[in-house]
Amino acid sequence: MSTIRTGVAVLGLALLGATPMVAQQEGSALSHYQGGGFSDRFLGGVDLSLDLSQPVPWRVFTLSDPMRLVVDFREVDWTRAQASQLDQSDHIASLRMGPFQPGWSRLVAELSTPLIVDQAELKTASDGGGAQLRLALAKADRDEFDKHTGEPKLPGWALADPRDIKPIVRDPQAPMVIILDPGHGGIDPGAERNGINEADLMLRFAFELQDVLRRTGRYKVMMTRTEDVFVSLEARVAKAREAGAGLFISLHADALKQGKAHGATVYTLSEQASDAASAALAERHNRDDLLAGLDLSGKDDRVAQVLLDLARQENTPRSRALARHVVGGIKNALGHVHKRPLQEAGFSVLKAADIPSILIEVGFLSTKEDLVNLQDPVWRAGMAAGIRDGIAEWEIEDKALSRLRRQ
Numbered sequence: 038m039s040t041i042r043t044g045v046a047v048l049g050l051a052l053l054g055a056t057p058m059v060a061q062q063e064g065s066a067l068s069h070y071q072g073g074g075f076s077d078r079f080l081g082g083v084d085l086s087l088d089l090s091q092p093v094p095w096r097v098f099t100l101s102d103p104m105r106l107v108v109d110f111r112e113v114d115w116t117r118a119q120a121s122q123l124d125q126s127d128h129i130a131s132l133r134m135g136p137f138q139p140g141w142s143r144l145v146a147e148l149s150t151p152l153i154v155d156q157a158e159l160k161t162a163s164d165g166g167g168a169q170l171r172l173a174l175a176k177a178d179r180d181e182f183d184k185h186t187g188e189p190k191l192p193g194w195a196l197a198d199p200r201d202i203k204p205i206v207r208d209p210q211a212p213m214v215i216i217l218d219p220g221h222g223g224i225d226p227g228a229e230r231n232g233i234n235e236a237d238l239m240l241r242f243a244f245e246l247q248d249v250l251r252r253t254g255r256y257k258v259m260m261t262r263t264e265d266v267f268v269s270l271e272a273r274v275a276k277a278r279e280a281g282a283g284l285f286i287s288l289h290a291d292a293l294k295q296g297k298a299h300g301a302t303v304y305t306l307s308e309q310a311s312d313a314a315s316a317a318l319a320e321r322h323n324r325d326d327l328l329a330g331l332d333l334s335g336k337d338d339r340v341a342q343v344l345l346d347l348a349r350q351e352n353t354p355r356s357r358a359l360a361r362h363v364v365g366g367i368k369n370a371l372g373h374v375h376k377r378p379l380q381e382a383g384f385s386v387l388k389a390a391d392i393p394s395i396l397i398e399v400g401f402l403s404t405k406e407d408l409v410n411l412q413d414p415v416w417r418a419g420m421a422a423g424i425r426d427g428i429a430e431w432e433i434e435d436k437a438l439s440r441l442r443r444q
Contacts, residue, residue: 068091103327212255
């Protein structure tokens with residue numbers, strides 16, 4: 038059994054890394070969630086009790102804006118878990134759990150009340166065949182909560198930092214590299230309707246589109262994820278740069294809470310969204326990184342931002358031209374697109390300054406016709422062919438314009 042008991046001052050040091058807020062137990066690579074969840078204490082505060090099939094290394098910390106409790110594991114299978122079962126507390130606004138990166142899983146609780154970790158304990162069965170994680174969360178004011186937040190930087194727990202990935206110079210003689218980015222994944226399933234989730238659907242479509250593009254013989258096609266794992270928005274862009282990508286295409290199939298939308302929509306990056314719906318969609322996509330437990334503090338570099346903006350002045354017209362040709366290709370292949378198929382919004386995943394980038398809402402899970410189409414392999418084949426044809430038309434135009442730009 039490993040136990041950490043903390044007072045407020047000690048916890049603040051722990052989360053800053055002076056005294057690691059981590060308990061590590063030896064175990065095999067995978068444990069299974071077997072029950073338990075959050076519950077409110079009679080005199081205030083919240084308890085978390087999780088029953089696991091076996092002990093695994095774990096850590097816990099909190100993050101701000103929004104307030105979140107994050108518990109990392111190496112690794113827990115959450116297949117049997119349901120958010121409604123886990124969340125029996127009035128102080129938990131929402132829950133996410135699932136794969137985070139290969140070999141990692143994560144539980145994230147968005148808090149409606151400031152809570153700090155008062156006690157953390159992992160009890161293991163005497164035969165090593167089971168384990169129970171217990172956290173005691175104490176109420177705090179917001180100032181106290183903020184003092185205790187931050188992801189601990191501890192040996193053996195470092196996740197890949199996309200800022201450490203160095204770009205690779207593109208070989209002009211090599212086939213163009215296209216990066217396909219199936220949205221969401223792992224702890225972030227995206228939109229869900231009738232047991233279908235966006236992350237799984239877009240991963241399947243990305244594999245199909247990859248095959249269609251590769252069969253042209255003109256492109257090298259790679260994906261930001263090839264399994265059901267979470268990849269941060271920043272890491273998706275970093276992977277495209279690392280691969281020396283010539284194109285970046287993010288694939289989504291969202292669901293609207295209000296109103297109805299039908300047909301494919303292609304987005305390019307702009308600080309000013311085309312309309313309120315586009316702005317809300319971009320905000321929801323970008324917020325997924327925060328709700329997955331990422332700490333984005335300290336990543337604002339004003340000088341770098343100016344340089345990126347200068348690079349985008351040349352790249353933005355190329356992205357818009359790509360979007361226009363892809364819309365034309367989809368319309369020719371399927372006969373229908375959204376009534377306003379070209380849109381702009383501030384999607385973080387489109388912020389690669391030197392790579393033409395678009396985000397395609399392939400359809401909307403909230404619309405019955407689109408939901409049926411998205412599950413139809415014949416319809417998806419038509420969509421993939423339309424995207425392929427749009428890329429081919431864009432490539433012809435872009436090469437011609439590139440020669441003019443060099444003159």
